[in-house]
Amino acid sequence: xxxxxxxxxxxxxxxxxxxxxxxxxxxxxxxxxxxxxxxxxxxxxxxxxxxxxxxxxxxxxxxxxxxxxxxxxxxxxxxxxxxxxxxxxxxxxxxxxxxxxxxxxxxxxxxxxxxxxxxxxxxxxxxxxxxxxxxxxxxxxxxxxxxxxxxxxxxxxxxxxxxxxxxxxxxxxxxxxxxxxxxxxxxxxxxxxxxxxxxxxxxxxxxxxxxxxxxxxxxxxxxxxxxxxxxxxxxxxxxxxxxxxxxxxxxxxxxxxxxxxxxxxxxxxxxxxxxxxxxxxxxxxxxxxxxxxxxxxxxxxxxxxxxxxxxxxxxxxxxxxxxxxxxxxxxxxxxxxxxxxxxxxxxxxxxxxxxxxxx
Numbered sequence: 001x002x003x004x005x006x007x008x009x010x011x012x013x014x015x016x017x018x019x020x021x022x023x024x025x026x027x028x029x030x031x032x033x034x035x036x037x038x039x040x041x042x043x044x045x046x047x048x049x050x051x052x053x054x055x056x057x058x059x060x061x062x063x064x065x066x067x068x069x070x071x072x073x074x075x076x077x078x079x080x081x082x083x084x085x086x087x088x089x090x091x092x093x094x095x096x097x098x099x100x101x102x103x104x105x106x107x108x109x110x111x112x113x114x115x116x117x118x119x120x121x122x123x124x125x126x127x128x129x130x131x132x133x134x135x136x137x138x139x140x141x142x143x144x145x146x147x148x149x150x151x152x153x154x155x156x157x158x159x160x161x162x163x164x165x166x167x168x169x170x171x172x173x174x175x176x177x178x179x180x181x182x183x184x185x186x187x188x189x190x191x192x193x194x195x196x197x198x199x200x201x202x203x204x205x206x207x208x209x210x211x212x213x214x215x216x217x218x219x220x221x222x223x224x225x226x227x228x229x230x231x232x233x234x235x236x237x238x239x240x241x242x243x244x245x246x247x248x249x250x251x252x253x254x255x256x257x258x259x260x261x262x263x264x265x266x267x268x269x270x271x272x273x274x275x276x277x278x279x280x281x282x283x284x285x286x287x288x289x290x291x292x293x294x295x296x297x298x299x300x301x302x303x304x305x306x307x308x309x310x311x312x313x314x315x316x317x318x319x320x321x322x323x324x325x326x327x328x329x330x331x332x333x334x335x336x337x338x339x340x341x342x343x344x345x346x347x348x349x350x351x352x353x354x355x356x357x358x359x
Contacts, residue, residue: 026090030226031204035060036069044073048087052117052125055083055208056215063219067101067157072221075112075208084125086117086205092166092189095228098204099161099174104134105217106155110209111135112218114160115142117203127187127201128171130160131209132218141173143186149175157221163228163339172233177278177320177327179341228337234267235260236328236340240299240308245344247326249318254283254293254310257328259340261304268296270307270338275330279317283310321346 027048038044038060051058055077062070077083100114115129131140134154141147141162152158161174166189172182190200204225208218237258238245247255257277261267272282272292282292293310300306320327321344328340 026088026202028090029093029096030224031087031089033073033223034069035071035073035221038071040071049085049205050087051084052086052203052205053082053084053207055081055210058083058085058208061219065103065157067103067219067221069221072103072219073206073223075206075218075220076108077208077210077216079212079214080210082210083208084117084205085207086203089202089204089225091227092202093227094167095163095165096225097161097163097228098223098225099159100130100206100223101157101159101221102130102132102206103157103219103221104132104152104154105219108213108215108217109134109154110211110213110216112220113207113209114220114223115162115204116201117205125203126207127199128162128164130162132158132160139175141171141181141184143171143184144169145185147173147181147184149173149180159222165228174327178325179327226337234265234338234340235262236342237299238326238342238344245326245342246347247313247316247321247344248347249313249316249321250347251313253313255313255316257309257311257326257342258297258299259307259309259328259330260300261302261306265338266304266332267307268305269332269334270294271331271333272307272309275309275328277309277311277316277328278320278326280311280315283312318346 033047035044040062041059043059058075060071061074063074075083102112102114104112112132113126113129116127117125128143131142132152137152139149139152141149159176163172164186169186169188171184171186173180173184192198206220208216239256240258259267259270272294275282282294285291285293295308296305297308298305324343325341326344331337
C-alpha cells in the first residue's frame with residue numbers, strides 16, 4: 001500500500017465527521033500571521049482563516065508559554081474529529097517555503113499537523129505536511145512518504161520549515177533552524193488520484209488531529225508562507241581557513257563567515273543587515289555609525305568577490321547550533337532570500353583549570 005492509498009484508507013474512517021469550510025478568498029503570498037492583532041478568545045477571521053473541519057474549537061489565546069509576543073492560535077479536537085483551519089493561497093510558485101512554530105499542550109496535546117490541504121475533498125486532505133506526535137515523541141514529514149526528523153517533548157515549542165521545489169518535487173526540511181533532511185520526495189501541486197479525484201493543494205493550514213483522547217490541545221504561532229528565490233542555497237564557510245570551525249560559546253569576540261560568489265550568485269549584492277547566523281545579527285562597528293562589519297574579498301581565489309561577515313559570538317543561540325551546523329539566512333539588495341549552512345564544533349569555555357598547575 002503506497003502513501004496515497006494509506007491516506008485514503010484513513011480517510012474512510014474520518015470522512016463522516018469532517019465538514020467542508022466552503023469557498024474562501026485567497027490570501028497573498030507571502031503570508032504572515034503572528035495572531036497579535038486578534039483579541040484573546042476570538043477566531044482570527046480577519047486574515048483569511050476558514051474552518052474546514054470542526055473539533056472542539058479554535059481561538060487566539062495568551063496561554064503560557066508564548067512563543068512570540070503574547071498570543072498564539074489554540075486548536076482542540078474531539079475524539080475522531082479534527083479541528084482544521086486553513087487559508088487559500090493566491091499562487092503556488094515553483095519554489096515555495098512555509099514555516100510554523102508548534103507546541104503540544106504538556107498534558108492534553110497529542111498530535112499537531114501543519115501543511116497543505118486539498119481544495120475540494122473532505123476526507124483526509126493534508127499533503128506535504130509536518131506531524132508533531134506527542135504520543136511517539138517525534139517530528140516527521142509526510143510527502144510521498146513519511147520521514148522521521150527528530151524527537152519531540154510535549155510542552156515545548158518547535159519551529160518547522162519546509163522548502164518545497166515543485167519542479168524537482170523535492171524538499172529541504174528544517175527543525176529549529178537546523179537542516180534535518182533534504183531531497184525528500186513531495187506530492188505535486190495538483191494531481192489526479194482515482195479514489196479522490198482531482199487534488200489541488202493550494203490550501204495551507206494547521207490541524208489538531210483527531211485522536212482517541214477526549215481533548216487534543218495544540219498551539220500554533222508565527223506562521224509564514226513565502227516564495228523562495230531561485231537563488232536557494234549558497235555556499236558559506238564559518239571561520240575560513242579552519243577545518244573544524246570551533247565555536248566557544250563561553251568566549252567573546254567575533255566569528256567570521258564567508259559567503260561565496262558563484263556563476264549564479266553574486267555575494268556582493270547581499271544586504272549585510274538582513275543576515276542572521278544562529279540567532280545572531282551581523283555585528284556593527286563601534287564608531288557610532290551603525291555600519292555592519294562586512295567587506296568584500298576574493299577568499300577562494302576564483303576571481304569573484306565574496307562577502308565576509310562578522311558575528312558576535314555572545315549573540316549566538318546555542319539551541320540553533322544543535323546538530324553541529326550553523327545556518328545563515330539573509331536577503332540580497334533586491335530582496336531575494338538565500339540560505340547557507342556549514343558544520344561547526346560547539347564548546348563551552350571551561351574555567352575549572354584556571355590558575356592551576358597543568359603539569
